[in-house]
Amino acid sequence: MLGEGRQGAFVRRKALADTTPGAVTVQVAYAGLNYKDALATEPEARVIRNYPRIAGSDFSGVVVESADPAFAPGDKVFSCANGIGVERDGGFADYVRVDRDHLRHLPASLSTFEIAALGVAGITAALSVHLLEDQGLVPGAGPVLVTGATGGVGTMAIEMLARRGHRVVALTGKASQELVLRELGACEVITRLPAEGTPKPLAPAAWAGAIDTVGGETFDGLIRSMKPKACIASVGNAAGNALVSNLLPFILRGVRIVGVNLTEYAPLTEVLLARLSDEMKPTRAIGLTQVVGMNEVPRMLQAMLRREITGRIVMRPQQSKP
Numbered sequence: 001m002l003g004e005g006r007q008g009a010f011v012r013r014k015a016l017a018d019t020t021p022g023a024v025t026v027q028v029a030y031a032g033l034n035y036k037d038a039l040a041t042e043p044e045a046r047v048i049r050n051y052p053r054i055a056g057s058d059f060s061g062v063v064v065e066s067a068d069p070a071f072a073p074g075d076k077v078f079s080c081a082n083g084i085g086v087e088r089d090g091g092f093a094d095y096v097r098v099d100r101d102h103l104r105h106l107p108a109s110l111s112t113f114e115i116a117a118l119g120v121a122g123i124t125a126a127l128s129v130h131l132l133e134d135q136g137l138v139p140g141a142g143p144v145l146v147t148g149a150t151g152g153v154g155t156m157a158i159e160m161l162a163r164r165g166h167r168v169v170a171l172t173g174k175a176s177q178e179l180v181l182r183e184l185g186a187c188e189v190i191t192r193l194p195a196e197g198t199p200k201p202l203a204p205a206a207w208a209g210a211i212d213t214v215g216g217e218t219f220d221g222l223i224r225s226m227k228p229k230a231c232i233a234s235v236g237n238a239a240g241n242a243l244v245s246n247l248l249p250f251i252l253r254g255v256r257i258v259g260v261n262l263t264e265y266a267p268l269t270e271v272l273l274a275r276l277s278d279e280m281k282p283t284r285a286i287g288l289t290q291v292v293g294m295n296e297v298p299r300m301l302q303a304m305l306r307r308e309i310t311g312r313i314v315m316r317p318q319q320s321k322p
Contacts (some may be wrong), residue, residue, distance in 0.1 A: 024071045024077075024103055025063070027064050027084040032121070035236075040269065044220040054091075057085040058119040062077070078116070081262040082312075094317045109281055118156070125160055128211045129161055131233055141208035145169050146168060146210070149177075149186065169187065183284055205226065206225045216243075223250075229256070231255075235260045292316070
């Protein structure tokens with residue numbers, strides 16, 4: 001699946017020898033569809049600088065050939081959040097060539113489907129929960145808000161927080177998805193922050209923690225309505241990068257913000273994978289994951305840009321074949 005100039009996303013045959021070189025050749029089992037992949041189809045977003053490019057920022061599969069002693073044919077592996085599908089060809093393909101820096105062995109407790117269903121979104125959600133708890137968030141401290149609740153990160157984060165014993169409130173513009181969000185563990189679903197759009201520098205203190213995937217005005221409303229010493233995990237910017245806020249929540253309440261980026265927290269990956277294999281494994285969210293064929297990927301990426309998708313989608317190359 002290539003993003004080339006202004007042609008957008010399309011499916012094309014391409015010889016493996018013409019893809020980005022790498023010491024390890026992997027037969028792709030599943031590749032996750034992420035919002036970043038959708039943005040990569042729009043040149044204005046400048047996600048991809050060099051075209052043509054096979055997109056797909058995370059994938060799982062089986063090694064079929066290796067010139068690297070760290071990997072052998074038959075090894076189950078995965079890759080995510082390390083330039084795959086952006087700086088080098090990614091997982092929307094039957095086969096992909098990568099080097100050891102872009103590849104990890106699959107934990108025995110996770111299948112190729114499960115790790116792809118988790119993908120960048122699931123590991124990001126796990127990192128967000130991990131960082132909030134590292135900042136002092138404990139069950140019983142008060143409600144934890146998840147914005148952009150129907151997205152990949154949002155759905156995963158809701159279930160992970162609920163499994164940890166937190167009281168989760170989901171914020172979404174898709175009121176029709178309330179039942180799904182409650183099944184994932186949300187105890188309440190709201191469509192707008194009470195503080196959003198009001199001029200007061202401080203709103204009633206409501207949230208003991210928050211995972212924000214939206215940014216923009218929602219993020220400002222969130223800052224002004226956090227409880228004292230509460231922390232926000234800032235994950236995404238779907239509503240924009242700009243932030244217009246004030247300093248009083250930080251000065252008077254000690255509100256904190258932690259940025260969430262898998263690359264910057266790469267040393268925590270093994271810890272996160274262990275937790276995702278155990279007490280934080282979002283089995284219900286994984287079970288809701290849609291599986292599509294390669295030919296459906298361009299249409300699904302456009303649906304992502306229109307905010308029409310709930311939860312995760314993975315591409316299975318064999319799904320497209322008779």
